[in-house]
Amino acid sequence: MEKTNKINIRVRYSETDKMGVVYHGNYAQYLEIARVEWLRALGISYKELEDSGVMLPVVSLQINYKKSARYDDLLTVELHLLKTPGVKIEFDYRIWNQDQEIIAEANTVLAFIDGATFKPIRCPKYILEKL
Amino acid sequence: MEKTNKINIRVRYSETDKMGVVYHGNYAQYLEIARVEWLRALGISYKELEDSGVMLPVVSLQINYKKSARYDDLLTVELHLLKTPGVKIEFDYRIWNQDQEIIAEANTVLAFIDGATFKPIRCPKYILEKL
Amino acid sequence: MEKTNKINIRVRYSETDKMGVVYHGNYAQYLEIARVEWLRALGISYKELEDSGVMLPVVSLQINYKKSARYDDLLTVELHLLKTPGVKIEFDYRIWNQDQEIIAEANTVLAFIDGATFKPIRCPKYILEKL
């Protein structure tokens, strides 16, 4: 059961702000890429999940910023699935830079939603089977 | 016939980059807001236009950057409709800062597209009548 | 003592994602604009604060998403200063749409930092005096 996954992300110029560091709101993108690539590593395409009518909006986002990420840094984002998903799915994250310094810690909760009725649904079985 | 419109936009922190100025790609957002507010001034909601099945993607974007825009600048974006729209609609733009310095000049061409068939269509009559 | 402030923000097309709603990471920008305009209402320019050597990075961000914000929505962001700022400053936020539906609730903690030494400092006196 693959409950964790690591990805690398190169900081883009457009992601920095005039403080010279990554704009704090842009970390949400890094966490999302970590989720999508974790699914891909399990053989699941998030795109196909949405195309099949399952939406997975973020219902809660928490980020603690420890140290600035800078332009051209090669970040590592580690994702950890906290428990077996039900109507929601929860992840913890840690982000490091290339010098093994912790940049941020984060948590997100997402909800499985039926794209047609916009009602909550349970995590699809084919995902549970891969976990 | 209102072929021009001016709007004001306050530069956001998130729109700057580590050079301390507005990231050049973010100007596309300013031009878009100018178009949407020009339509609103004509009594047309771009949102309702899309909801009615008309899409208006950008097919060409040209920006010449003259001077940097900075955090918290209060920019003026002036839009000018170049000619009566047909299957396409074309605008010129000028952007100033609060010191009347020209920041950028731009041009965009957008295409009217049927949202169901993705085929080109002509500009809806109710828009032409307002011009 | 003005501990609260309300601003209006029109949702931009660029802020939406393929789910048709505001991308969850973009709320960080809305919260920031609320902070900057709260300061401006107190007679304080965040730009001048930074120019004077005081940086105010976000050290913690928490957002609970209640309902989707949509393109062209006219959002209201209400900010509430939680207590007298020391080396940190903490805010709660509520975001509504034009139909008085609550879109999100959020909290941020920011740290006062000396831009030269990158050491924590206390909230400047001229800010405390305005509170």
Next chain:
Amino acid sequence: MEKTNKINIRVRYSETDKMGVVYHGNYAQYLEIARVEWLRALGISYKELEDSGVMLPVVSLQINYKKSARYDDLLTVELHLLKTPGVKIEFDYRIWNQDQEIIAEANTVLAFIDGATFKPIRCPKYILEKL
């Protein structure tokens, strides 16, 4: 002399808009990544270039959009240096998707600027020597 370079970019969810495709302004980021990686392939770090006091702002951006890029597309961005750089440097670009469909063609002109005086300067010799 390496006058061309190709990179791959996976489209992020945050880069799409409610039309379900990549927001047109976000292509500027893809072009920039192509430039930075072209320099890196030549053994030049754009970050170090900036740290050494050379700034390289975009002075002109032109993009022609041919076909929509979609979420999770694996794009190829090909960059072509048009001529030996002087005080400016000019590139053409082509973007494809994974089905070999042309998504966009673009051109950018950037200016070499002295970061201390903000005056135009010529392309540094160590870059010319690598071309």
